[in-house]
Amino acid sequence: MSLSEDAATLAAVPLFQGVDPARLKLIAFAAERLTVPAGTELVRQGEAGDAVYVVLSGEASAFVTVAGGGELRVGPVPAGTLFGEVALLADVPRTATVRAEGEMAVLRLDADLFFDLIQEFPAVGIAVMRELARRLDRSTTLLHSR
Amino acid sequence: MLGLALASFPFLWLYYEMPKEIVALLGSGPDQIPRLFGIELPGQAFGLVIDRPLVLGLQCLILLALVVINLRFRFWISRLRNLTLERALRRIRFQILALVLRFPLHAFRQRTAGETLAAMGGDLESLCGHVGDTVSVPAYQGGTLAVIMIFLIWQDPLIAAAAASIYPLSMVVVPHLQRKVNELSRERGGLMRGLGERIDETFRLVTDIHANDQTRWTRAWLGAQLAQIFRVRFDIDQRKFAIKAINTLLQQTGPVLFYGAGGLMVLEGRLDVGTLIAAIAAHKDMATPWRELLDWYQGREDARVKYENVLRLFNRPDLLPESRDALPDEAVNFRGQAITVEDLVVRDEGDATRLDRVRLTLAPGRLTALVGPSGGGREVLAQALCGLVEPAAGRISIAGQDLARLPASLVNRRIAYVGPGSGLQARSIADNLAFGLQRQPGGGGGQDLREALLSGNPADPIETDWVDYAAAGVADRESLRLRMVELLTRLGFGDGLFRLGLQARLPAGADDRLRAGIVAARAALAEALHARGLRGLIARFEDDRYNDHATLAENLLFGLPTDPAIDADRLADHPLIHGLLERSGLLGRLFGAGKTIAAVMIELFADLDPGHEMVRRFALVTPAELRHLSAIAGHPEAALTRADRALLTNLPFRVVAARHRLNALDDGLKAAVVRARHQLRDAWPGAGIARFDADAVNPAASILDNVLFGRIASDRAGAAGQVPALAAEILDGLGLGVALRLLGLDFEVGIAGARLSLGERQRISLARALLRRPDVIVLDDVLGALDSTCRGDILSILRDEASTGVTVVAALGDAGHAEGFDRILTLERGRILQPG
Numbered sequence: 004m005s006l007s008e009d010a011a012t013l014a015a016v017p018l019f020q021g022v023d024p025a026r027l028k029l030i031a032f033a034a035e036r037l038t039v040p041a042g043t044e045l046v047r048q049g050e051a052g053d054a055v056y057v058v059l060s061g062e063a064s065a066f067v068t069v070a071g072g073g074e075l076r077v078g079p080v081p082a083g084t085l086f087g088e089v090a091l092l093a094d095v096p097r098t099a100t101v102r103a104e105g106e107m108a109v110l111r112l113d114a115d116l117f118f119d120l121i122q123e124f125p126a127v128g129i130a131v132m133r134e135l136a137r138r139l140d141r142s143t144t145l146l147h148s149r
Numbered sequence: 150m151l152g153l154a155l156a157s158f159p160f161l162w163l164y165y166e167m168p169k170e171i172v173a174l175l176g177s178g179p180d181q182i183p184r185l186f187g188i189e190l191p192g193q194a195f196g197l198v199i200d201r202p203l204v205l206g207l208q209c210l211i212l213l214a215l216v217v218i219n220l221r222f223r224f225w226i227s228r229l230r231n232l233t234l235e236r237a238l239r240r241i242r243f244q245i246l247a248l249v250l251r252f253p254l255h256a257f258r259q260r261t262a263g264e265t266l267a268a269m270g271g272d273l274e275s276l277c278g279h280v281g282d283t284v285s286v287p288a289y290q291g292g293t294l295a296v297i298m299i300f301l302i303w304q305d306p307l308i309a310a311a312a313a314s315i316y317p318l319s320m321v322v323v324p325h326l327q328r329k330v331n332e333l334s335r336e337r338g339g340l341m342r343g344l345g346e347r348i349d350e351t352f353r354l355v356t357d358i359h360a361n362d363q364t365r366w367t368r369a370w371l372g373a374q375l376a377q378i379f380r381v382r383f384d385i386d387q388r389k390f391a392i393k394a395i396n397t398l399l400q401q402t403g404p405v406l407f408y409g410a411g412g413l414m415v416l417e418g419r420l421d422v423g424t425l426i427a428a429i430a431a432h433k434d435m436a437t438p439w440r441e442l443l444d445w446y447q448g449r450e451d452a453r454v455k456y457e458n459v460l461r462l463f464n465r466p467d468l469l470p471e472s473r474d475a476l477p478d479e480a481v482n483f484r485g486q487a488i489t490v491e492d493l494v495v496r497d498e499g500d501a502t503r504l505d506r507v508r509l510t511l512a513p514g515r516l517t518a519l520v521g522p523s524g525g526g527r528e529v530l531a532q533a534l535c536g537l538v539e540p541a542a543g544r545i546s547i548a549g550q551d552l553a554r555l556p557a558s559l560v561n562r563r564i565a566y567v568g569p570g571s572g573l574q575a576r577s578i579a580d581n582l583a584f585g586l587q588r589q590p591g592g593g594g595g596q597d598l599r600e601a602l603l604s605g606n607p608a609d610p611i612e613t614d615w616v617d618y619a620a621a622g623v624a625d626r627e628s629l630r631l632r633m634v635e636l637l638t639r640l641g642f643g644d645g646l647f648r649l650g651l652q653a654r655l656p657a658g659a660d661d662r663l664r665a666g667i668v669a670a671r672a673a674l675a676e677a678l679h680a681r682g683l684r685g686l687i688a689r690f691e692d693d694r695y696n697d698h699a700t701l702a703e704n705l706l707f708g709l710p711t712d713p714a715i716d717a718d719r720l721a722d723h724p725l726i727h728g729l730l731e732r733s734g735l736l737g738r739l740f741g742a743g744k745t746i747a748a749v750m751i752e753l754f755a756d757l758d759p760g761h762e763m764v765r766r767f768a769l770v771t772p773a774e775l776r777h778l779s780a781i782a783g784h785p786e787a788a789l790t791r792a793d794r795a796l797l798t799n800l801p802f803r804v805v806a807a808r809h810r811l812n813a814l815d816d817g818l819k820a821a822v823v824r825a826r827h828q829l830r831d832a833w834p835g836a837g838i839a840r841f842d843a844d845a846v847n848p849a850a851s852i853l854d855n856v857l858f859g860r861i862a863s864d865r866a867g868a869a870g871q872v873p874a875l876a877a878e879i880l881d882g883l884g885l886g887v888a889l890r891l892l893g894l895d896f897e898v899g900i901a902g903a904r905l906s907l908g909e910r911q912r913i914s915l916a917r918a919l920l921r922r923p924d925v926i927v928l929d930d931v932l933g934a935l936d937s938t939c940r941g942d943i944l945s946i947l948r949d950e951a952s953t954g955v956t957v958v959a960a961l962g963d964a965g966h967a968e969g970f971d972r973i974l975t976l977e978r979g980r981i982l983q984p985g
Contacts, residue, residue, distance in 0.1 A: 005812040006749070029753045033767040036810065039866040109866070119763050 006031050009110065012059045016083040018134050022126045030127075033116050039063075039107040045087075048100045052090025054113045058082045061107030065099045074100075085134060091117060092135075151288055153229065157222035164215045171208050174201060226285065234281030239604040241277065241459070242269055248463040251471065254537055255498045263349030264342045268459055276459075279452035286445040290438040297435050304424050307414075316439075319399050323392055327447065330388045331454045337381045338458040344374050389447065396443055400436050404429055469539075469557075481555065483547045483563045483924035485513045485954035488534065492543035495529050495979075503529040505979035506543065511958065514951045516944075518967035519960040519974050526976035527960040528568075531929040534958060535566040547925070562588075562620070565918035568929035573902030573910055578646075579894040581902075581913055582633045585921040587615035620921050634890040636919055639946055640912045641939045649896040650889030651853040651877065655846050664846050666885045670856045671843075673879045678872075686868040688807075689859035690841040695819035697807040698860035704819075705802075707826045708840035709849035715837055721798045725833060733825045736798060738818050743797035745813040746804065747778045755779075769803055808863050852889065856880065908935055915943060919950070926950065928959040932966050944969050 009031035013019050019027060036059070039045065045056055048068055063080040080086055080101055090097050091114050112120070121128040174183060182189045183204040190199050197203065249265060301309035351358065351367060358367050407429050414420040488511040495504040504526050511517055519527035532538045533545060536552050545552045552560055565585070573581045591614035598608045616629065623629045637646055655664070678684050688698040695704055702717040703709070705726075710717055720726050721739065730736045746769065754764050759772040759779075768775060774796065781793050789797075806814050830840070839849035846855050856876045861868050880889060902910040911934050918926060926947065932940050947957045948969075959970070967973045975982040 006810045007812070009810065025752060025755070029763075029767075032749075032753055032809070033763065035808075036864055037866040038864055043866050045866060111866075115766070119766075123757070123761075123763065 009036060009059065013057065013110070016057060016085075018057070018083070018085050018130045019127070020130070022124065022130060026124050026126070030112070030120060031110065033120075034110040034112045037109050037111055039103045039109055041103050041105050043103045045101045045103065045109065046090075046097045046099070048098065049096045052087060052095075052097055052114070054111050055085060055087040055091060055117050056101075057110040057112070058084050058086075059108040059110060061103065061105050063101050063103045063107060065101050067099045079104075085131070088117070088131060088135075151284055153222070153226055154285060154288055157219070157226070160215060160218050160222065164212075164219055167208065167212045167215060171205070171212075174204060174208065177201075230281040230285060234277050236600075236604040237280040238274060238277035239606060241273055243604070243606045245269060245273075245459065245463050248465075248468065251469045252465065253467050253469055253539065254532075256465065256467070259498070261346050261349040263345035263347075263352075264462075265345075267341045267345030268338075268462055273455070273459065275448075276452045276455045279448045282445060282448065286441060290441040290445070293438040294435060294442070297432075297438075301428060301432070304428055305420060307410075309428075319396055319443075322395055323443065323446070326388060326392045326395070327450050330385055330392070330447075331450055333381050333385045333388070334451055334454040335458060337378065337385065338455060340374065340378045340381060342462070344371075344378065347371055347374055392447065393440075393443070396440070400439065403432050407432065481548070481550065481559055481563055483956075486548035486924070486956075487512050488545065488547050488925065488956060490530075490534075490543070490545050493530075493533060493540050493545060494542040495533055495538055496541045502979050504533065504540075507976075507979070507981055509974070509981065511956055513956050514954050515971040516947060516951055516957045516969070517959070517972045517974060518964075518970040519958065519976060520964040520967055521976040521982070523962065526979040528929055529979075530976060531927050531958060531960040532566070532568070534925070535564050535927050536560045537566065562921070563923055564925040564927065565921065565923035566927045566929065567914050567918045567931050569931070571914040571931075573898050573905075573913060575898065575900045577895045577897050578637075578649075578913060579630060579633060581898060582636075582894075582917050582920055583616050583629070585917050586617050586620055586629075588617040588620065590615055622922055630891055630894060631887070633894055633916065633920065634887060636916045637912065638890070639942065640916055641942050642909060642912045642916075643890060645909055646890040646893035647877065647881075647886060649893035650891070651873070651880075652851050653892040653895065654851055655848055655855070656892070656895070657848070663885065663888050666880075666883050666888070667846050667852060667855050668844060670876070670879050670883055670885065671858045673883065674856055674876050675858075677875060677879060683871070686862050686865050686872050687857055687859040688862050689857075690843075693823060695806075695823050696860060698805060698862055700802060701804050701806075701814065701822060702802040704822050705826055705829065706838050706840070707830070708838045709847065710837065711839050711849050712837035718803050719795075719799045720802050722795060726829065729825060729829055729832060733821065733828060735818075735821050735825050738821060739801050740794065740798045742804075742813040742818060743800035746800045746811055747782070747797060749811055749813070750775060751779055751782055769809065770800070805860075805863075852880075852892065908939065911935055912939070919946065923955070925956045925958070928957075930960055930962050932959060933962045940966065 006028060010024065010028040013027040013031055014024060019030075034057075039061070045063065046052070048066075058080060060082050062082065065077045065080055065086070066074045067077050069075050077099060086101060087097070089095070121131065170185065177183070182192075183199060183201055184190065185204065185208070190204065192199060245265070245268065252260070298309065298313065347370065351371065358364060407425065411420060411425040411428065415422055415425055488509075490507055490509040490511075493504050493507040493509075494502065497503050507526070507530060519530055521527050529538060533540060536545075536557055540553065574584065590609045590611075593610075593613055598610065601608050614626075616626070618625060618629055621629055621632060623632055634643075634646065637643060655667070675684075675687075675689070678686055688696050690696055690699070690707070692707065700717070702720055705720065706715075706717070715723055715726075721730060721736065727736075730739065750768055750770055754761075754768055754775060757764055759775045761772075764772055764775060770778065777793075777796065781789060784793075801813060801818075804811060804814060806819070839847050841847060841858070843858065853873060853876060856879070857872065861872050863869065880886065896904075898905050898910075898913075902913070905913070911931060915928075915931065932943065935943070947959075951957050961967055964973070964975075
């Protein structure tokens with residue numbers, strides 16, 4: 004996989020819509036591209052967060068451990084999703100476990116890079132905010148409908 | 150030196166005499182008998198007719214010989230002078246440092262290293278410069294002056310008196326001025342030390358200066374000191390010139406006196422003109438030695454002031470008594486003995502009472518905690534128990550012996566202290582652990598010991614093995630190292646040591662078992678990964694394949710450079726490799742790839758400042774290179790300089806294909822690199838490159854890399870964590886755990902142990918104390934810096950030690966940490982609150 008292809012994949016990610024293509028290439032270059040075999044846990048609930056991930060291809064699922072000790076699937080993590088940012092932004096342990104459903108490709112942005120990007124390129128910061136706001140909206144809607 | 154100077158005078162006289170002899174010879178008639186130094190020469194000798202040309206030749210030879218002899222004398226005198234000077238400098242410097250070691254501990258709260266350094270520097274050097282001249286200058290110049298005076302008295306006592314009449318005047322005026330200069334010199338010494346102190350403080354507090362935004366004030370503060378130094382120095386310079394000027398004035402008024410008084414006498418017919426001229430000439434000759442003597446006097450006064458300054462600074466009234474080095478077989482035994490503290494009073498330098506009539510008995514084999522508020526006395530009591538602070542009254546005794554009366558070197562051998570000030574030296578972990586065991590130099594070694602003794606320096610050679618193995622209860626170096634590993638493992642540093650061992654390279658003298666073990670671990674790791682279906686986590690080095698997870702340089706060399714002349718990032722600059730790349734046609738391909746890489750770098754980082762943090766962290770090129778690449782980006786190829794082409798050609802060497810994903814390295818290039826690899830090995834199989842060999846350990850790679858025999862596939866999730874863990878597990882399983890920890894002992898800890906964490910440093914300090922098997926262990930505010938697991942480990946070790954009769958005392962900042970101690974004493978305002 005080349006840098007240009009990764010950048011093209013990033014351009015298709017809703018999160019990075021509106022971010023300059025040259026920036027996307029820089030993000031793709033500075034990040035680590037990982038291939039993830041099925042069943043791999045990318046983040047584990049309760050562990051300290053050191054990176055955020057962008058799903059380039061494939062799909063994962065998010066799980067939370069419930070009081071009884073069982074695992075509850077809270078939702079899919081499809082291609083084009085950014086995840087893991089909550090632990091970094093709020094400085095809390097991972098709130099969920101993310102496990103690859105099939106073989107995946109992800110970009111791993113370590114904490115320093117993630118914060119550098121937000122500071123250096125406002126468009127990325129706004130994209131992250133938009134994603135968080137969208138999720139908050141979803142949760143609120145979910146609460147209302149209950 | 151005086152003898153040497155005197156011995157040289159006859160030869161000097163002969164040297165001045167020779168031209169006269171030659172002139173006399175030339176002026177003599179052919180029939181005169183040739184003379185040499187007034188002696189008539191025989192007409193014939195050794196079958197040779199002695200005529201004038203022969204004598205002339207002889208005289209010239211003598212003159213030449215005299216030149217050489219005089220030069221030899223000058224050489225000897227200056228050698229002797231330099232030796233005296235340098236020995237004096239070495240001696241005084243060492244004496245100062247030896248005095249510093251005798252300072253009471255509280256003195257280090259007032260004195261700084263910078264101050265000491267300032268005193269040891271320029272001042273001392275000029276002082277010692279004068280030491281070299283103490284005898285030679287007054288002897289030589291004074292002698293010359295005396296000769297001229299005698300000559301003058303010979304001519305006419307009256308004129309001699311007139312010539313000498315100037316000197317008493319300058320002998321009164323000059324010292325008067327010099328006194329003022331001395332005073333200023335004294336002030337200058339103080340100011341220079343003040344500067345040293347301020348520099349010291351700036352270094353120490355540099356974080357605080359920036360954090361509190363005090364750089365501007367600090368600049369002014371440093372500048373203020375320089376201003377004062379400037380004022381004093383300028384003043385000294387001016388006054389020194391004034392002294393010289395007055396002297397010159399007196400000197401030059403001399404002839405006026407001669408012309409006046411002498412002239413009058415000539416007119417009256419009491420003196421002939423020739424004598425007057427001779428007297429004036431002689432007086433002129435007096436000027437040089439007199440000036441030299443004056444310089445010498447100024448230098449002497451300067452040196453005296455500096456010496457007094459240094460003496461006052463270091464020869465404190467409260468120096469500790471000169472400690473006697475205890476002999477190794479001289480031993481006291483405190484094990485199983487109670488410590489009695491009787492009415493102990495300790496005062497600090499401000500006369501404030503830190504301990505107030507403390508009475509206490511510490512039973513052997515027990516753990517005692519000293520708690521209480523900071524400054525309440527727990528720290529002072531802990532230090533007093535080790536003899537580190539001197540009691541103002543009362544005494545501490547162990548086994549009936551007064552601690553203060555025993556030689557400190559003997560006491561500190563049996564009592565171990567670890568405190569907040571304990572630190573590490575910039576040496577290896579093993580050297581730091583052996584710090585308490587360096588008792589006396591081993592046999593052999595030691596160069597220039599005679600010179601050391603002549604300079605009053607220690608004759609202990611530093612290169613020999615100082616470690617007292619018996620004190621640690623071991624027979625030799627190997628068993629001591631094993632004990633170090635065992636101790637550190639018990640202190641919870643075993644895993645850390647193992648990790649350091651993994652990062653270490655195999656030393657040249659490593660034994661074959663370890664070598665074989667590493668190669669076996671390599672195979673075992675490959676097998677284990679295969680069994681788990683994780684083979685892809687490591688991209689192994691294969692002789693006929695390009696490794697996408699290694700740099701292009703590693704792929705070309707198929708190894709790591711060991712010759713410093715081979716720079717992996719600039720391989721194309723190496724003449725041999727350059728030739729090979731040229732022949733194989735790779736040079737052009739690399740240049741092309743370099744252009745692609747440069748273009749991508751410029752595109753990616755174009756909008757950022759080249760000095761930006763992200764460039765530094767992520768770009769393949771340095772900020773300076775990026776700047777340069779941007780500058781030459783638009784140039785046509787023909788306009789590129791040789792250096793530009795070399796930069797571009799060298800760029801691909803640092804690329805890791807799988808990580809950087811630049812598309813700059815195509816399959817054709819990779820195949821060509823593998824071919825060039827084989828050519829390089831055939832052409833240049835020898836030294837300079839440690840090649841990857843599946844059956845041997847690579848001395849240039851770390852142990853971990855050797856076990857991997859490849860690169861971790863950075864694009865596989867979790868590989869970076871999983872692979873090293875598995876490798877460590879396998880090495881441990883093969884029984885190499887101890888061997889690797891032993892390698893970890895050789896890790897260089899950096900200045901003040903900066904390359905280790907605080908906890909690791911504390912563990913090493915503790916292990917250092919335990920290693921020498923003391924009878925009493927005193928821990929001063931050490932446990933608080935450790936995490937609770939480690940505290941528990943240490944407590945259990947202390948408990949084990951106590952069961953063998955060791956007395957343990959720990960001053961604790963947090964009373965909560967006192968859990969598990971046999972006895973807890975609370976100190977407040979210098980007194981024990983609750984006798985436990």
